[in-house]
Amino acid sequence: MxxxxxxxxxxxxxxxxxxxxxxxxxxxxxxxxxxxxxxxxxxxxxxxxxxxxxxxxxxxxxxxxxxxxxxxxxxxxxxxxxxxxxxxxxxxxxxxxxxxxxxxxxxxxxxxxxxxxxxxxxxxxxxxxxxxxxxxxxxxxxxxxxxxxxxxxxxxxxxxxxxxxxxxxxxxxxxxxxxxxxxxxxxxxxxxxxxxxxxxxxxxxxxxxxxxxxxxxxxxxxxxxxxxxxxxxxxxxxAGADTRHKLITTGTFTTNDILFDINKATIKTESETILNEIGRALETAPDFKVEIVGHTDNVGDAKANQTLSEKRAASVKEYLVSHFEIDRKRIVTSGKGATEPLAENKTENGRKQNRRVAFIKI
The missing domain is CATH 2.60.120.200 (Jelly Rolls)
Incomplete structure (x- = not known):
């Protein structure tokens, strides 16, 4: 019952x-x-x-x-x-x-x-x-x-x-x-x-x-x-973290909850919760412009990681503009590859922290 x-x-x-x-x-x-x-x-x-x-x-x-x-x-x-x-x-x-x-x-x-x-x-x-x-x-x-x-x-x-x-x-x-x-x-x-x-x-x-x-x-x-x-x-x-406040009010938000297939820019379905929170936040702030920045760990070729980070940022943008009423001109994308780690890449936990997507007000 x-x-x-x-x-x-x-x-x-x-x-x-x-x-x-x-x-x-x-x-x-x-x-x-x-x-x-x-x-x-x-x-x-x-x-x-x-x-x-x-x-x-x-x-x-x-x-x-x-x-x-x-x-x-x-x-x-x-x-x-x-x-x-x-x-x-x-x-x-x-x-x-x-x-x-x-x-x-x-x-x-x-x-x-x-x-x-x-x-x-x-x-x-x-x-x-x-x-x-x-x-x-x-x-x-x-x-x-x-x-x-x-x-x-x-x-x-x-x-x-x-x-x-x-x-x-x-x-x-x-x-x-x-x-x-x-x-x-x-x-x-x-x-x-x-x-x-x-x-x-x-x-x-x-x-x-x-x-x-x-x-x-x-x-x-x-x-x-x-x-x-x-x-x-x-x-x-x-409830979860206050995504809207962190992004719209502070101008920056970083998350490890947007997940991708290994070595691909394909977004996993379990990422939809956080993506939908971000999408709703951007919908409610129509003048807010943002840069989406992809980051990877250091496993593999540096050039490939750079390209992968750029593609993943672009995938996040496409998800947001296709699921929400957001003008694509409000969003630019870039990638940093493995050049800006938050933690050491020696452990899986450290690599997980480095595989992230950042949103920065522009």
């Missing part, structure tokens, strides 16, 4: 990613850590693998199981009690009842360090004040005075019992006109990006502090009348 759930969430993540617009730079993690869709729970009960100080119940809406969150509560899944990797993503679907009132609660999503989850998961509630450490992002489908065409979002970062960052803004993706959305968080070391349906809402470079964040909680305030919040389809996954 666990295998079925795992396969379901891998498929779900793939479908969600395919459904996003091409201009998103969000990259869902691929190494699944934990998932939740409440299919194993009885309807009208609170899920067995969750903790709360308030309550709620599993409800079926249009053939999907959702957790309805009671008012004034904190909620967490015990299988999400993990030390967050420095590169990871969290995704889930949120749904609100029709005509959700501005006076009803926002949904809080909290990242906190705890020593004992069962005793401390309530640390960060929707007030987000009076705690030592924590990060809270809230979303709400109804902005004040905006009818039904705009919602809001807020972020708070608390460290040493002080709010070192606090801000809010309007958003027009999760609203009363569009009252279901997929919320996506992407951690890259200290950086946090937040997306709604693939649209970037927050991008803050210094959010995660020097803490061991190992709990993810959801929190609510009070409801007005019959309003309700629901969540489902949670996926926590370890």
């Amino acid at each position: 666990k295998t079925i759930y795992f396969a379901y969430f891998v498929l779900l993540t793939s479908i969600a990613t395919l459904g996003q617009k091409k201009d998103t730079d969000y990259e869902a993690g691929t190494k699944i850590i934990a998932t939740e869709n409440f299919e194993q729970d009885a309807l009208a009960d609170f899920p067995v693998n969750w903790l709360t100080n308030s309550g709620g119940e599993v409800t079926k809406i249009k053939k999907e199981n959702w957790l309805m969150l009671n008012a004034d509560g904190v909620f967490t899944a015990t299988n999400f009690d993990k030390l967050l990797p420095k590169n990871c993503t969290l995704e889930f679907d949120v749904l609100v009842s029709d005509d959700y009132s501005f006076y009803s609660t926002s949904l809080g999503v909290n990242f906190i360090p705890v020593k004992n989850l069962k005793k401390e998961y309530q640390k960060l509630d929707n007030s987000a004040l009076g705690v030592d450490e924590g990060i809270q992002i809230t979303v709400h489908p109804q902005d004040a005075g905006s009818a039904s065409n705009a919602g809001t979002t807020e972020i708070k970062v608390i460290t040493d019992s002080e709010a070192i960052l606090k801000n809010d803004k309007a958003q027009k993706i999760f609203t009363n006109n569009h009252h279901r959305a997929r919320i996506q968080f992407w951690r890259q070391n200290t950086r946090l990006r937040v997306y709604i349906n693939g649209k970037k809402i927050w991008d803050l470079p210094q959010v995660f502090q020097n803490q061991k964040y190992n709990a993810i909680t959801f929190s609510t305030g009070s409801y007005k009348d019959e309003d309700k919040l629901y969540i489902t389809n949670l996926v926590l996954a370890e």
Whole structure:
């Protein structure tokens, strides 16, 4: 049964990613850590693998199981009690009842360090004040005075019992006109990006502090009348390196993950993940011009290695321009053969480091 759930969430993540617009730079993690869709729970009960100080119940809406969150509560899944990797993503679907009132609660999503989850998961509630450490992002489908065409979002970062960052803004993706959305968080070391349906809402470079964040909680305030919040389809996954940031922001990126057939410029299929990350990065930065530089180890003839490095760089260019909307004039290629080693060529590990492809802004 666990295998079925795992396969379901891998498929779900793939479908969600395919459904996003091409201009998103969000990259869902691929190494699944934990998932939740409440299919194993009885309807009208609170899920067995969750903790709360308030309550709620599993409800079926249009053939999907959702957790309805009671008012004034904190909620967490015990299988999400993990030390967050420095590169990871969290995704889930949120749904609100029709005509959700501005006076009803926002949904809080909290990242906190705890020593004992069962005793401390309530640390960060929707007030987000009076705690030592924590990060809270809230979303709400109804902005004040905006009818039904705009919602809001807020972020708070608390460290040493002080709010070192606090801000809010309007958003027009999760609203009363569009009252279901997929919320996506992407951690890259200290950086946090937040997306709604693939649209970037927050991008803050210094959010995660020097803490061991190992709990993810959801929190609510009070409801007005019959309003309700629901969540489902949670996926926590370890992510890869932030390719786009390294290339577009720093202007350089080097990888050993682009693999070729021996002594050929034919790209192996297992290289597609990193190539697709680079391709999407270049698509989102249409003015960015780059030089692709091939490097080899020193095995074989120096002249042959020089030619091979040039051909491999050219193969990478052809892959990018044929799979993505990238003007080929933005990319030039060259090869260095074995003339610029990063490591000694005496061992296989050293030779592996030297067989690389570099991307350099021009």
